[in-house]
Amino acid sequence: MYKNAETATLEALKMQAIGITVTLHSFLQASDIERIKKQESTIFSEILLDERWEGIAFVALYSMDGTIILHSNPALMGKKIEKITATFNNNAPYYHFVTLGTGERVFVSDSKMIIHKRPYILRVALHTYPAEAVLRTAKMHVMFMIVSAILIISGGLFSIMLLSKVEKMQDKIRELENLSMLSRVLAHEIRNPLGSIKGFAQYLTKKISDASLKEYLNIIVKESIRLERLTDELSQYANPQKFNINEINLKEVLHEISLSFVNQNKEIEFSVTADDIYVKTDADKLKQILNNILQNAVDAVSEAREKKVTITAEKINGKIKIEIADTGTGMDENILNRAIEPFFTTKSKGSGLGLAIVKKLCDFLKIELEIKSKKGEGTKVCLRMPEYQ
Numbered sequence: 001m002y003k004n005a006e007t008a009t010l011e012a013l014k015m016q017a018i019g020i021t022v023t024l025h026s027f028l029q030a031s032d033i034e035r036i037k038k039q040e041s042t043i044f045s046e047i048l049l050d051e052r053w054e055g056i057a058f059v060a061l062y063s064m065d066g067t068i069i070l071h072s073n074p075a076l077m078g079k080k081i082e083k084i085t086a087t088f089n090n091n092a093p094y095y096h097f098v099t100l101g102t103g104e105r106v107f108v109s110d111s112k113m114i115i116h117k118r119p120y121i122l123r124v125a126l127h128t129y130p131a132e133a134v135l136r137t138a139k140m141h142v143m144f145m146i147v148s149a150i151l152i153i154s155g156g157l158f159s160i161m162l163l164s165k166v167e168k169m170q171d172k173i174r175e176l177e178n179l180s181m182l183s184r185v186l187a188h189e190i191r192n193p194l195g196s197i198k199g200f201a202q203y204l205t206k207k208i209s210d211a212s213l214k215e216y217l218n219i220i221v222k223e224s225i226r227l228e229r230l231t232d233e234l235s236q237y238a239n240p241q242k243f244n245i246n247e248i249n250l251k252e253v254l255h256e257i258s259l260s261f262v263n264q265n266k267e268i269e270f271s272v273t274a275d276d277i278y279v280k281t282d283a284d285k286l287k288q289i290l291n292n293i294l295q296n297a298v299d300a301v302s303e304a305r306e307k308k309v310t311i312t313a314e315k316i317n318g319k320i321k322i323e324i325a326d327t328g329t330g331m332d333e334n335i336l337n338r339a340i341e342p343f344f345t346t347k348s349k350g351s352g353l354g355l356a357i358v359k360k361l362c363d364f365l366k367i368e369l370e371i372k373s374k375k376g377e378g379t380k381v382c383l384r385m386p387e388y389q
């Protein structure tokens with residue numbers, strides 16, 4: 001029985017490592033590794049704060065020459081380690097144990113992966129003390145089995161429970177492979193602790209007089225707000241709320257949406273041309289679509305010499321056409337083809353969900369979405385919906 005428990009706990013560690021590897025692989029495939037590296041991203045550090053991945057010792061991404069590209073300890077990024085290049089010869093995950101500088105023995109999973117045509121090794125290190133605790137318990141059961149048949153039954157039940165836990169972990173891995181499920185779980189699990197972090201940081205800002213400490217606290221608050229916005233976007237993408245269809249005046253909606261952008265971006269020239277068009281749709285969801293498109297337009301023209309955003313709405317061939325055009329930097333063919341992919345972004349602090357949410361809401365509202373863009377020539381986004389009868 002002890003041998004079985006040892007095998008089962010090792011499998012449990014492997015399953016946990018596989019789950020984390022699969023999730024991070026999906027994230028890294030949708031990310032710009034070089035940009036994350038230049039920004040000295042702490043995304044791997046944030047993983048250690050996730051309660052659902054409790055037990056992680058560290059996470060790291062290595063290049064072929066052993067350079068640490070990303071690490072849950074940002075201080076190690078850019079350094080090199082030995083004995084990692086040989087791992088690139090293994091196509092299957094390499095599981096082994098490593099003793100850290102602190103003397104702790106951790107379980108390590110090294111997985112080779114190709115990200116944007118470049119080979120990397122993703123290393124996931126797990127604390128072994130939970131598994132060792134299980135093994136100690138199993139050993140005690142083996143000793144008592146010799147004396148009492150009752151403990152034999154208890155030992156059998158323990159094995160069943162352990163195997164059941166492994167099966168649940170395997171089911172969880174399959175769920176994590178579903179991007180929509182992952183988004184929903186992340187949005188739910190992050191929101192509450194994030195609110196506490198922001199709240200305490202705001203409280204300390206009022207209580208502390210040291211200017212340098214206030215500066216750090218303000219950074220915490222700003223980043224917390226950014227993460228709150230990301231969790232909202234994740235929730236909206238993964239689980240759109242029910243739709244409420246009503247008749248609206250499209251001209252009034254466009255002027256209402258554009259007004260907030262006009263007030264906040266005085267340096268940009270906005271032009272709104274729309275007829276009095278009435279349509280049946282969900283006003284809130286349509287506003288969300290227009291907000292996301294306009295925000296992208298504002299971001300694009302902020303770096304351009306000519307800063308102009310044009311919004312038009314008209315009836316054409318039995319359909320209502322809304323067009324939002326900007327004189328921004330535009331997109332090349334490669335970026336345009338990936339523009340609506342979830343988590344794909346060229347912005348330094350973008351979530352990559354803006355246009356993905358737009359596409360999903362357009363599909364639900366039966367709105368045709370078309371994006372035209374050329375590098376250096378700006379972007380046009382067209383929305384077409386049936387004319388209201």
